[in-house]
Amino acid sequence: MHAIRVLLVDDQPMIRTGFRLILEAEPDIEVVGEAPDGAGAVERARSLCPDIVLMDIRMPHMDGVEATRRIVAEGLPSRVVILTTFDLDAHVVDALRAGASAFLVKDGPADSLVDAIRTVAAGDSVLSPRVTHSLLDRFAHxxxxxxxxxxxxxxxxxxxxxxxxxxxxxxxxxxxxxxxxxxxxxxxxxxxxxxxxxxxxxxxxxxxxxxxxxxxxxxxxxx
Missing domain, CATH: 1.10.10.10 (Winged helix-like DNA-binding domain superfamily/Winged helix DNA-binding domain)
Structure with a gap:
């Protein structure tokens, strides 16, 4: 069975380490690389072709929105899951419009991170109806x-x-x-x-x- 290959993108090394520990405990998920900003995310997405890019939305040099836009525009096979500190982050909608497949709040439970990665990687149901409804309620109303x-x-x-x-x-x-x-x-x-x-x-x-x-x-x- 093909493991889900994940690229971690966050400007805080401790955050990346925490996510790596969570994900590498799962038998069907493999962390293939890390990047500290959006520019690095685009470069590593090109070279590694991960299934999922777990992308922080706020980073120096290039934020997650622009990095998502470039990954999608280049036709790379990676799907982007956006991470945000605040669930009402105004940039989340911009990231979704840029082509992100989902968003998660950083302080959410670990199992929601794992579930979201599996769901997005499956491609059939990129976001559950419950998450879609939450998204509409919070951002589009x-x-x-x-x-x-x-x-x-x-x-x-x-x-x-x-x-x-x-x-x-x-x-x-x-x-x-x-x-x-x-x-x-x-x-x-x-x-x-x-x-x-x-x-x-x-x-x-x-x-x-x-x-x-x-x-x-x-x-x-x-x-």
């Missing part, structure tokens, strides 16, 4: 659809794909979407795959951000 009309930027989607995207934006799981729309869960997965493919998105979180940016859903305060 998404509410009702902006209007019955579909924004022009989403014109490539079918009507059912728009319905699925709206449901995703409410933090619903695939099973919940299937129940609400009266279709099978496999059909929901197919619609999500089509949405991601049509707009070049990496995962469902990026799809939610697309819905927010396009005005398909709006902040509660703006309704």
């Amino acid at each position: 998404l509410g009702a659809p902006a209007a019955p009309d579909v924004p022009s930027r989403l014109g490539a989607l079918t009507g059912r794909e728009v319905d699925v995207l709206r449901a995703l934006s409410r933090g619903l799981s695939n099973a919940e979407i299937a129940l609400e729309l009266g279709v099978g869960e496999t059909t929901v997965k197919t619609h999500i795959a089509h949405i991601l493919e049509k707009y070049g998105l990496r995962d469902r979180v990026q799809a939610v951000i697309l819905a927010y940016d396009c005005g398909l859903v709006v902040p509660r305060g703006r309704r």
Whole structure:
């Protein structure tokens, strides 16, 4: 079985050591390298091609947002999990828009770190519905659809794909979407795959951000 290869990126050596100890205790995770800043992260991601880059968001020289942007822009196979000291860090949304696949708070439990790395590496469900809902609640504050009309930027989607995207934006799981729309869960997965493919998105979180940016859903305060 292929071990999940992880690159640790943080400007504090003690933080990197702590994460290494946690991750190397897992039989299916291998720490393949470390970097002290974003520039080093990009360089090491190129040379090591890790499955996961565990990236601090605030670092000198180059922060985690810009490093994430460059890793994604270069088409490297690594997926980025962002680390932040504060769960309301305004830069988290910027990092997700840049292509990060998840975010974690540094003072969270160790098992949440391990679970997130496995989930992101699996690729099927990059963020759980619970984490997606938390993300929306804390950062996007998404509410009702902006209007019955579909924004022009989403014109490539079918009507059912728009319905699925709206449901995703409410933090619903695939099973919940299937129940609400009266279709099978496999059909929901197919619609999500089509949405991601049509707009070049990496995962469902990026799809939610697309819905927010396009005005398909709006902040509660703006309704």
